[in-house]
Amino acid sequence: MNHFHAVDGTLFCEGVALETLADRHGTPLYVYSRAAIEEAFSAYQTALAGHDHLICYAVKANSNLAVLGLLAELGAGFDIVSIGELERVLAAGGDPGKVVFSGVCKNRADMLRALQAGIHCFNVESEAELETLAAVARENDLIAPVSLRVNPDVDARTHPYIATGLKDNKFGIAIDAALPLYNRAADLPGIRPIGLDCHIGSQILAIEPFAEALDHLVRLVDQLQDQGISLQHIDVGGGLGVSYQGETVPAVADYVAALTEPLAGHNLTLILEPGRSIVANGGVLLTRVEYLKPGRHKNFALVDAAMNDLLRPALYGAWQDIVAVAPSQAEATTWDIVGPVCETGDFLGHARELALTSGDILAVMGAGAYGFTMASNYNSRPRPAEILVDLDCSHVVRERESLQQLWAGEATLPGKPR
Numbered sequence: 246m247n248h249f250h251a252v253d254g255t256l257f258c259e260g261v262a263l264e265t266l267a268d269r270h271g272t273p274l275y276v277y278s279r280a281a282i283e284e285a286f287s288a289y290q291t292a293l294a295g296h297d298h299l300i301c302y303a304v305k306a307n308s309n310l311a312v313l314g315l316l317a318e319l320g321a322g323f324d325i326v327s328i329g330e331l332e333r334v335l336a337a338g339g340d341p342g343k344v345v346f347s348g349v350c351k352n353r354a355d356m357l358r359a360l361q362a363g364i365h366c367f368n369v370e371s372e373a374e375l376e377t378l379a380a381v382a383r384e385n386d387l388i389a390p391v392s393l394r395v396n397p398d399v400d401a402r403t404h405p406y407i408a409t410g411l412k413d414n415k416f417g418i419a420i421d422a423a424l425p426l427y428n429r430a431a432d433l434p435g436i437r438p439i440g441l442d443c444h445i446g447s448q449i450l451a452i453e454p455f456a457e458a459l460d461h462l463v464r465l466v467d468q469l470q471d472q473g474i475s476l477q478h479i480d481v482g483g484g485l486g487v488s489y490q491g492e493t494v495p496a497v498a499d500y501v502a503a504l505t506e507p508l509a510g511h512n513l514t515l516i517l518e519p520g521r522s523i524v525a526n527g528g529v530l531l532t533r534v535e536y537l538k539p540g541r542h543k544n545f546a547l548v549d550a551a552m553n554d555l556l557r558p559a560l561y562g563a564w565q566d567i568v569a570v571a572p573s574q575a576e577a578t579t580w581d582i583v584g585p586v587c588e589t590g591d592f593l594g595h596a597r598e599l600a601l602t603s604g605d606i607l608a609v610m611g612a613g614a615y616g617f618t619m620a621s622n623y624n625s626r627p628r629p630a631e632i633l634v635d636l637d638c639s640h641v642v643r644e645r646e647s648l649q650q651l652w653a654g655e656a657t658l659p660g661k662p663r
């Protein structure tokens with residue numbers, strides 16, 4: 246069900262009109278639907294019900310405490326890439342025993358904190374990282390549960406910036422180097438190899454690349470078994486795409502079926518790390534049209550949200566739908582929707598057919614994933630507030646940043662006036 250829906254041209258999130266939220270809380274404003282996020286997570290749970298599994302939501306997609314809290318309550322585990330994300334998970338009531346720790350460059354302090362918290366598994370990406378983790382664990386009389394992230398060299402056919410499973414990406418260990426490294430891991434005091442993982446990219450719209458990657462992983466698990474190293478889980482990462490522009494997206498049930506079928510007969514827990522597919526379509530970014538600047542060659546609508554609030558269009562040329570939240574009397578024409586930041590790359594959408602008047606509120610759809618989490622303070626712009634709608638109620642789950650927060654922790658030189 247679509248939890249962002251229009252009634253007579255007025256756009257609602259669940260039972261709350263988006264224009265009301267923009268008026269009450271100002272813009273730019275992120276708005277999330279509790280029901281949409283819960284439904285997306287439940288689709289994974291339902292599909293995986295017959296198989297030993299752990300769904301580790303990728304925190305980097307949307308790390309608001311309220312979102313993490315909702316998912317924790319539903320039984321989610323978490324895929325983290327930093328200690329900041331671990332602390333967020335713990336603050337939101339998440340279970341450290343369901344956390345997997347990804348990332349190419351974990352340092353000793355990260356490792357120690359995660360060991361002490363008792364996370365489920367470290368997804369290790371290099372031999373050097375493995376040796377460091379072993380040392381940290383040994384020094385502290387702890388054992389690090391480990392999975393090696395292998396690079397299956399499959400082409401996920403997605404944007405080059407979000408393809409991670411090719412052999413020339415910085416991620417993972419070449420799959421043919423994994424066998425000797427598992428043997429090394431099995432010999433290392435302080436290390437217990439428990440799993441094998443990969444993550445081939447993001448916004449992937451076909452099932453085949455996942456199935457192909459899994460095939461490589463299962464073969465490796467069998468080889469390891471023959472050498473006396475028996476693993477407990479396979480982690481296929483995240484990456485299932487969502488529909489931003491009417492793309493056909495594999496159903497979660499079909500995606501999961503393609504992953505569980507090859508595991509039949511293996512006594513392996515399946516771990517998934519979905520991020521985008523849980524939250525992307527559960528959120529929008531609201532922005533106000535400040536000025537219209539029609540021209541001979543192009544019409545610009547200057548809005549109060551910018552690339553610092555929503556980076557995906559500027560970073561990847563990503564297309565996200567932009568719609569008016571209320572009916573308009575104006576005539577529709579073609580607009581470039583651009584923000585106040587001083588960069589030509591600062592746009593939310595090019596050549597959009599919209600009926601606009603200054604003061605109108607627009608919603609950028611599909612902004613629940615990699616939206617707020619990629620926001621910055623570039624141009625000294627405070628980051629937006631975040632709202633979580635639950636039926637007829639809306640909750641401020643993050644206040645708008647204040648101007649003072651922009652320079653908190655900074656100082657002028659001694660003796661200089663401030």
Ligand SMILES: *Cc1c(COP(=O)(O)O)cnc(C)c1O
Binds near residue numbers: 347448483484485
């Ligand atoms: C980013 C990432 C994910 C989540 O990817 P989505 O495309 O958002 O599902 C999962 N695992 C790892 C290791 C990642 O880096």
